[in-house]
Amino acid sequence: MVTFIASIVLLIVGYMIYSKVVEKAFSIDDSRQTPAYTVNDGMDYVPMSWWKGWLIQLLNIAGLGPIFGAVAGALYGPVAFIWIVVGAIFAGGVHDYFSGMLSLKHKGAQFPEIVGKYLGPFAKKSIIGVSLILMILVTAAFTAGPAQLLAQVTPLSFIGAIFVVFAYFFISAILPINKIIGRIYPIFGAVIIIMAVAIGAVLVFGNYTIPNLTLSNMHPGELPVWPLLMVTISCGAISGFHSTQSPIVSRTMKKESEGRKIFYGAMIGEGVIALIWAAAGMTFFGGTGGLQSALAAGGPAGVINEMSTTMLGTVGGVLAILAIIILPITTGDTALRSSRMIVMDAVSKWIDPDKKGTVIMATVLLGTPAFLLSMIDYTFLWRYVGGTNQITATIMLWVVVSYLLKEGRAHAHYIAGIPALFMTGVVTTYFVFAPEGLNLDYTISLIIGGALTFGVFLLYVRQIIRHKEIAAKNLVLE
Incomplete structure (x- = not known):
């Protein structure tokens, strides 16, 4: 219990203190007009209040991610608390804030455009492919799950449910952001918050004993924490998917100072949600062994449903069904919208991105492979979503390093x-x-991974020295 409460307090304190450090490194200026006003196309660029932006961002980046991922991550034991807290404050918050604010700085630019600006044209071309693959995989993975449950609780067949879900995806992706997303997301955002608060309250005040972090129970499982925990729990700590979603909200911001509340704040909010569900997973089933058996029997959806129904009664069961249906859908639709925006930005030199026909055509072209992939086993898709997701996060962090060095803020690159x-x-x-990678021996993997990381470290140090030399020369010339 002490570890759980302390973790939540640390996340809140991290927002209050470290988010200001991150904001200072960017250097905001509210006198600059935001793209919501300078572009204002009535489609993607529409001014919206910061609290709506926060709720949209939270739902875009969360969905079932901090629930399913955190429950799966609970198999690693209380060490998951450390990763969520440290990851959210020092990695995820930094990643999300800069992905949103750099998009804002460059007129609502999409993730590949930002990568090209700071890492070069080759990186931009490469990341367009990686981003689109991630978006299509996420759209497909967040279709099959809710479609299966819809087929169970309605007269629809599984295929019929998939058609219904994709019909919503399509409509949501082609309509102005304030027509559907801006109106219903705050309501759906309330669902994920109410569920988390209710489960957290029952854990704290009910007859449950949340395990504390000790040397003996830090990691009771057999799977290696490094690097599997950091890929299993991405939403709630750091997730590259967020960098593809932040531009959706950056195009609606009224002023730069809202960025800390929206982007860093949503990441901390997601971290709190992940902490609650990780604690519930460790506690409700009597330890990681019981949780592992429950996951094997009913999967993440079954585990969430059982915990919600038992801990919250009938209301919890209804909330669980709503969450398992609604929350992944609200991630899938923005994933499709983001992929459409990425493609249209990439080809804007040759086509008119403001034409409705262009919007519809791009959405159909990107939605088709996602639709077809949703027909296969979506647990298979998640094996590839996790790794692709964290590659994207890593690239975004290196973009931030490049930005800080190029802007002469070498003191903040760390x-x-x-x-x-x-x-x-x-x-x-x-x-x-990993099995979806080279599938080598763990010790060999550590050696190779360590060697590659050390090589990147040397390149990083070289860039720091180079930028210091450039700054010194400029100072002499002045």
Whole structure:
């Protein structure tokens, strides 16, 4: 119990203190007009209040991610608390804030455009493919799950439910952001918040004993924490998917000072939600062994449904069904919208991105492969979503490092450089070790991952020295 409460307090304190450090590194200026006013196309660029932006951002980046991922991450034991707290404050918050604010700085630019600006044209072309693959995989993965439940609780067949879900995706992706997303997301956002608060309250005040972090129970499982925990719990700590979603909200912001509340604040909010569900997973089933059996029997959806129904009664069961249906859908629709925006930005030199026909055509072209992938086993898709997701996060952190160095803020590069090196170690080791990667021996994977990360570290140091030399020359010339 003490570890759980302390973790939530640390997240709140992290927002109050460290988010201001991150904001200072960016250097906001509310006298600059935001793209919501300078572009204002009535489609993606529409001024909205910061609290709506926060709720949209929270739902975009959360969905079932901090619930399913946190419950699966609970298998690693109380060490998951450390990763969520440290990851959200020092990695995820930095990642999300800068992905949103750099988009704002460059007229609502999409993630690949930002990568190209700070890491070069080759990186931009490469990341367009990676981003689109991630968006299509997420759209597909967040379709099959709710479709299966819809087929169970309605007369619809599984295929019919998929058609219904994709019909909503399509409509949501082609309509102005304030028509559907701006109106219903705050309501759906309330669902995920109410569920988390209610489960958290029952854990704290009910007859439950949340395990504390000790040396003996830090990690009771057999799977290696490094790097699997950092890929299993992404939403709630750091997730590259967020960098593709932040531009949706950056195009609606009224002033730059709202960024800390919207982007960093939503990441901390997601961290709190992840903490609650991770604690519930460790506690409700009597330990990681019971949780593992429950996951094997009913999957994440079954586990969430059982915990919600037992801990919250009939209301909890209704909320669980709503969450398992609604929350993934509200991630899938913005994933499709983001992929449409990425493609249209990439080809804007050759087509008119403001034409309704262009919007519809791009949505159909990107929605088709996602629709087809949703017909296969979506648990298979998640094996590839996790790794691709964290590669994207790592790239975004290196973009932030490049931005800070190029802007002459070398004193602040560490706020992104340290988590970037950490995540470089995660993704290199993961893809050498994981079954969907090279599937090598764990010890060999650690050696290779460590060597690659050290090589990146040397390149990082070289760039720091180079920028210091440039700054010194400029100072002499002045």
